[in-house]
Amino acid sequence: MLNPDSVGRTFTGADVVTVTQSEIDAFAGVLGENNVIVAPPTFSIRITLAQSQQLLSDPDVGLDWSRLVHGDQKFQIHRPIVAGDTLRCSSTIENYKVAAGNEIVTVRSDLHSGNELIVSTWSTLVVRS
């Protein structure tokens, strides 16, 4: 079970991720897009999925990532990601509830380049009982 003290805490990554053109090309290529400059709207999941999982795997948080199902997803894109962006991820458990024995956790992850907020994402994750 999630530690209730985790709700509202923000965990900020120590590392900065530098986005490469080849990563953007590979992601866009799967969707049938070539010669793109800006990343597709959902590209940031490539960064936030791994980073939020790492940030929220602290035993103090108490989130069981092995039984998670992705419930919903939202992106707010302040400006599109481009190659050369150096992004730092911070993740916050914004909401937590238990319904029918399942834990429902809303994780917000923000990607900043320096002080500029580039993308905010919200993932609702369901831990199946």
Place this chain on the structure above:
Amino acid sequence: MIEVGSVIAQKVFWIDRDLLKAYANASGDQNPIHQDEVFAKSVGLPDVIAHGMLTMALVGKFITDWAGGSAPVKEFSGRFVKPVIVPAGAKVDLTVSGTITEVHGDDVRIDIMATSAGVKVLGMSKALVSFSQMSSL
């Protein structure tokens, strides 16, 4: 003419196991439920299922095709209501359509419908496209 009630023409994307592998590599999501049939069935799934985020990425492609690129897309959301089931050797459809629900100046809100094998797979899916931002890129 972009106006409330306008329909964005339906588009069909085809999903197979090769695409799941390609998306796993491009996104970094190597969860075996999206590639390994034995594993998927061992955790109670009917078969290998597509990444919810692949479904959303393809719906994103539907939006960016309409918008003329990724740059104008400011918000995008959806709920994973049913999995897209991808049997070995099969190509399954992801059928996407959209309706314009709001127009405010350069900002256009869209509701998106997405089904696979006739079943709704993405619910509450919405996008905000802002054409005012295009000049900056």
